[in-house]
Amino acid sequence: MIRGIRGAITVKENNANEMVANTKILLDEMIEKNEIVPENVVQVLITTTEDLDAVFPARAMRMLDGWTYVPVMCMREIPVVNSLEKCIRIMMTVETDIPQDQIDHIYLEGAIVLRPDLSMNK
Template identity: 60%
Template structure:
């Protein structure tokens, strides 16, 4: 079965190292919480708000061992008035036996406010 795993995080600055580090942390947490193997991934889509242009957040995926051949694409998030600034969102499409209800979506930092109803991460640890 194919399922999508959502994730989002924020950064404080439009800085290449910070964007890559925070995106990598988000991806690793999504992988950990959903027990994802690279071979089970269809693709990963990563969007960033227009105030983040110092680097491609997708570079973070290449820092994860074994994920070299996973298709990944970056895009710009639409500019909605009053939306969460400096936000990076991820949609990871995977083959899994998990039901939709059992998929663990990951929201870190200020992005928790996007979907507090789905935020299953241990908020105090992030």
């Protein structure tokens, strides 16, 4: 079965090191909680809010062993008035046997406000 796994994290500054570090924290958590192996990943879409342009956050994925051939694309979130700032979002499409209601979507730091219902520990 193909499933989408969502995640988001915020950063304090538009800083390349912080963006890559926080994106890696988010990816690590998504991978661990959902037992993801790179061979089962169809694609990874990463978005940033308009106030983040210091680096492509996909650089963090290239730091992970075995993820060299996983397709990844970065893009910009639409600029919705009063939306969460300095936010990096990930949509990972994976092949998994985990039922949809058992997928762990990961929201960290200030991004917890996006989906508090999914941020609770299962």
